[in-house]
Amino acid sequence: MGENTFMGVPRDKIDWSPRIDYNKCDYCMECVDFCPHNVFEVRENEEKKLIVKNPNNCVVFCRACGKTCGPDALSFPNKSETTKAIKVIRKEMKENE
Amino acid sequence: MSNEYAILPCNGLDKCAGCISREVALKMMEQTESEILCPVLYRVTDARYNKIAEEKPLLVVDGCKTRCASKIAAEKGLKVAKKITVTEEAKNRNMEIVDGLRIGENELKLTDDIVTELLKEKEKDEMLEGKSIFPETYEYEFYQKDKFIFRLPSTGFYFNENDVWVYIVGNKARVGVTDYVQKSLSDIMFFTPPAVGSEVEQFGELGCIESGKAVFEIISPVSGKVTSINDKLVSFPEWINENPYEKGWIVELELTELEEDQDLLLDYNAYLPIMKRKVDEFHV
Numbered sequence: 001m002g003e004n005t006f007m008g009v010p011r012d013k014i015d016w017s018p019r020i021d022y023n024k025c026d027y028c029m030e031c032v033d034f035c036p037h038n039v040f041e042v043r044e045n046e047e048k049k050l051i052v053k054n055p056n057n058c059v060v061f062c063r064a065c066g067k068t069c070g071p072d073a074l075s076f077p078n079k080s081e082t083t084k085a086i087k088v089i090r091k092e093m094k095e096n097e
Numbered sequence: 098m099s100n101e102y103a104i105l106p107c108n109g110l111d112k113c114a115g116c117i118s119r120e121v122a123l124k125m126m127e128q129t130e131s132e133i134l135c136p137v138l139y140r141v142t143d144a145r146y147n148k149i150a151e152e153k154p155l156l157v158v159d160g161c162k163t164r165c166a167s168k169i170a171a172e173k174g175l176k177v178a179k180k181i182t183v184t185e186e187a188k189n190r191n192m193e194i195v196d197g198l199r200i201g202e203n204e205l206k207l208t209d210d211i212v213t214e215l216l217k218e219k220e221k222d223e224m225l226e227g228k229s230i231f232p233e234t235y236e237y238e239f240y241q242k243d244k245f246i247f248r249l250p251s252t253g254f255y256f257n258e259n260d261v262w263v264y265i266v267g268n269k270a271r272v273g274v275t276d277y278v279q280k281s282l283s284d285i286m287f288f289t290p291p292a293v294g295s296e297v298e299q300f301g302e303l304g305c306i307e308s309g310k311a312v313f314e315i316i317s318p319v320s321g322k323v324t325s326i327n328d329k330l331v332s333f334p335e336w337i338n339e340n341p342y343e344k345g346w347i348v349e350l351e352l353t354e355l356e357e358d359q360d361l362l363l364d365y366n367a368y369l370p371i372m373k374r375k376v377d378e379f380h381v
Contacts, residue, residue: 006258007361030163034311061259061300067312070112070163072184079300087360 006060009089016082017055018065022048024073031065031074039065060086101130102178103146103153105170107160108136113194113204114160114183120200120208121158121183125215131156136169143173154178154332156215171286171309178332179215180287186211231264231271231349235342240369242376247276249369250342256368257300257361259316260375262342265352270319272303273346274337277372281379282308285334290326291348297321299358303348306337319358321350 004011017039018031027049032040041053052058060082066074106122109115125131132153134146143150150173157180159166170177187194192207200208237248254262260275279285287307297303303315303323326348330336337345352358363371 028163059259061316062314063302064305064312064314067162067305067314068164070161072162080298083298083300083361090360 004056007086007090008093009086011056011060013089014060014082014086016060016077017052017058018063018074018076020048020050020052021073021075024071025050026071026073028070030068030070034068035065101132101153102156103134103149104131104156104158105134105136105139105150105166105175106158107166107183109160109165110198112161113196113198113200114187116160116198116200117183117194117204117208118158118160118166120205121181121211121215124208124212125156128212128216136166139173140169150175156180159183167287167307176332177287179218180289180331181211181215183207183211230266230269231346233343237342238365238369240373240376245280245376247280247372247376248340248342249276249365249372251365254342255318255362255364256371257316257318257363258368258371259300260372261303261316261318263318263362265319265355268352268355269324270321270350270352271346272315272317272319272348272350274306274313274315274341275368275372276341277375277379278306278313279338279341279345281375282306282311282313283338284308285337288330288334288337288347290328290331291323293323293326295323296353297323297350299354299361306334306347315347317350318362319350319352320354321352323348324351325349 006014029042032042037057039052039054039058041051043049043051063076104122104125107115107118122133126133132149134150139146155175155177157166157170157177159182161184187207194204195201235250238251240247254264256262260278262273262275264271285306285308289304291304297317299317299320301317303317305312305314327346339345
């Protein structure tokens with residue numbers, strides 16, 4: 001059990017991180033200020049001034065940054081799909097033990 | 098108790114949702130003895146409103162998730178009795194808010210809906226309290242880091258990796274957050290409960306709690322149907338800071354898939370190292 005697992009599953013096998021809708025994002029950077037896990041990165045000189053730099057730093061099932069987003073530009077994967085995927089991987093890991 | 102509030106609306110002219118907040122405030126004022134705190138003037142000079150804010154329960158009406166009104170309330174150290182967010186209210190009713198600033202028929206209907214619901218809720222505020230099947234106190238183990246002491250109940254509790262606990266009695270369960278959550282958020286100021294009667298899947302959302310700077314989504318450790326909420330927390334969210342396992346519990350559920358859910362529940366021995374690691378990282 002290390003910091004790169006969630007429920008015993010390696011974090012990089014779980015697809016969970018915010019998706020930015022660039023049509024809605026107004027680059028207020030509230031999410032960047034909010035997230036303590038260094039998920040986002042600001043790129044002042046590029047067209048997309050905000051990117052999801054470290055998706056695997058994102059806490060699985062956390063959607064808190066989305067709640068700070070005025071223009072509602074952040075979305076997340078479906079929770080029950082993600083739960084199912086985690087269960088499948090856990091089962092595979094158990095079988096391979 | 099009469100149905101009057103001190104209302105702090107967003108009133109912002111950035112989005113239509115702000116204009117709707119203002120409408121909601123006006124309608125509430127017309128239909129009750131409520132008074133409005135103009136957020137702009139309040140921000141600049143609060144003397145005009147301090148008395149109202151002190152005497153009446155505070156209703157905060159945020160337009161969107163930028164939560165300007167909530168932030169002003171936090172800045173002024175006000176105690177929030179009730180809080181709504183217009184964009185969330187619209188979402189719950191499957192209504193779209195127009196892009197412009199002018200309020201149309203649809204937005205007026207939304208306004209009326211919100212006001213009607215607010216008035217209804219206020220009426221049934223004094224709810225009957227049944228005898229609880231859950232214990233009032235528990236035994237704790239302690240983990241200390243610097244001057245901070247984290248309590249963790251050692252028996253009868255299950256946890257998920259999102260720092261939410263569940264205590265199960267038969268097919269009923271009580272859910273709340275762990276000491277790690279309340280300590281890392283520090284002073285909790287708002288509790289947004291889920292709807293009673295709503296169904297939640299394992300890892301689904303059971304409302305949120307907020308402190309001055311952060312929002313925490315309560316991620317359900319189990320699947321079930323919400324049978325009751327700790328509605329005292331709406332007025333006294335600080336109870337979560339005082340004891341998140343006892344009077345700071347969040348919701349009660351009727352369990353629907355406990356056997357299936359058990360695979361992804363952690364007991365004390367499995368959760369303790371996770372909490373310790375988080376505590377150690379948090380205070381670096």
